[in-house]
Amino acid sequence: MDSSRRNLCLSVAAGFGTLMFGGILDAQGAAKQKTKERVIKIQAKRFVYTPNEITIKKGEAVVLEFTSLDFVHGFNIPDLKIRADLPPGQITRVSIKPEKAGVYDFLCDNFCGSGHEEMSGRIIVK
């Protein structure tokens, strides 16, 4: 793992394996956060995330709390090697603490129908 990956220091355990970033959670969303983190609620439904643009501060610990309404959408930030499935009927939390400023695009990477290609957003780290 290179230094930039280490700096991201993120992990997600939402029943799909461990991902890079920060914080620990479980499939039922009953995460025990190690530290107080800002929670940002995100709704996923065909074919949009709401909100789809999120701004956070560099080094800020944030929990993205997903609720999917209609499909097992995906959440993927390719530049950070982070992804999770978002099953409907449960909350999926992804903890992040990016240490590097920039714009990180995310997308639904589970094909969800006509309009799937437009289901995306971005995280702006300042």
Add this chain to the structure above:
Amino acid sequence: MTDHILNRRNFLRLTAVGGGAVFMSGLYGHALAATAGQAAAPYDDFYFVQLSDSHWGFSGPPNPDAANTLKKAVAAVNALPTQPDFIIFTGDLTHTTDDPKERRKRMTEFRDIAGGLKVKTVHFIPGEHDAALDNGAAFKENFGATHYAFDHKGVHFIALDNVSDPGARIGDEQLEWLKNDLEKQKKDARIVVFTHRPLFDLVPKWDWATRDGDKAIALLMPYSNVTVFYGHIHQEHHHQTEHIAHHAAKSLIFPLPAPGSQEKRTPLPWDPAAPNKGLGFREVEAEIKADKYDITELPVPKE
């Protein structure tokens, strides 16, 4: 050599109308094998046609002629003076719909149009628009298996399904099948792989990738003569993963922007002054020597 020249003429005719033509020339390969003392399997000259991403059922401003584009391509292929040995459609035969009944209707219509091809050896693989919402059920009803292999004149063809899983995985079961299939091949066997999505990470933020494509590439890597033809990205594109070449075909519905060139992968707008712009056709002449491919792109005629 005369046959080679004649086939090239046919390619030029084909490229004026649609699809990708692939010419497998055995002449040089025979000489190369003889010189090197290798035991390459004998094979004959032939070519096949690759068509991709027709999205039958799509309607919208990116292609106001959507009801005719596929039919024009079929007519163009039929007009070739020398017909290809076979035709491959590399996915997204139909445009997706949530309605299973409508999905099957589109597939039936597509099948009827493709049935108008003079060449009756036609292979199909699904795209995510065909298969991801029902794990390939409707596709299988209409076109058969979503992954398979066949041999033709000394070339081993492998069709991989990286779309029936909505998460764009080939999956462990199919990878095991691929592994077993490859184990029957010599390391210098001529292998052509068809997929819909790129097996490599082209632009993951546009979903131009296969989640476990690296595993397929790892299985293919020990083989010295592998070429991959795929669709999905609606444009000509060429990429190497070490010695393995990957060639994307243009679509028959609308072009998409160059990889990573803009924020979103929205279709390029239809240009009334230049109908079919970006839907150009491709000629690929695959010489056996040194995995080198000579490719010529020509525009689609307005009429």
